[in-house]
Amino acid sequence: MRIAQNRGLTLIELMIVVAIIGTLAAIAVPTFTSYRVKAQRTRTILELGVIEKEVLGYYIENDSFPETLADIGMDTLMDPWNRPYQYLRIEQPDGKKVKLGKARKDHFLVPVNTDFDLYSMGQDGKSVAPFTAKNSRDDIVRANNGGYHGLASEY
Secondary structure, eight states: OOOOOOOOOOHHHHHHHHHHHHHHHHHHHHHHHHHHHHHHHHHHHHHHHHHHHHHHHHHHHHSSOOSSGGGGTOTTOBOTTSOBOEEEEOBOTTSOBTTTTTSOBOTTSOBSOSSEEEEEOTTTTOOOSBTTSGGGTTOEEEEGGGTEEEEGGGO
């Protein structure tokens, strides 16, 4: 009659298990990170749409755009990176566009909106007016007076 021996893991078996877990983690972490970034961008695009609707509703009621997001109660809304959304009223009550120097611009340096700018500064939290600038590439923007919502780098 043979007695079963209790045998633990050898060092080689343990190293193989650790290598397998490390390989799976190396595959899973970048995939998870990319899905997380996509989810954050999607959330930002949806929230820009909500803010835009509130701004346009304010315009319908008051015949002018709000000065700030506080005028529509959206100043405390934060993007996924915990930063406030940026808003710039371009069209003034008299119909003039006096803030075009600060307005967001495309690669030809032409303003992308004529009514108001609305955007998130993206993951890096940095932004400048031209979409082509390095600090603006990850911004999520509203352009073409609401015809486009997405990454500045894809505009």
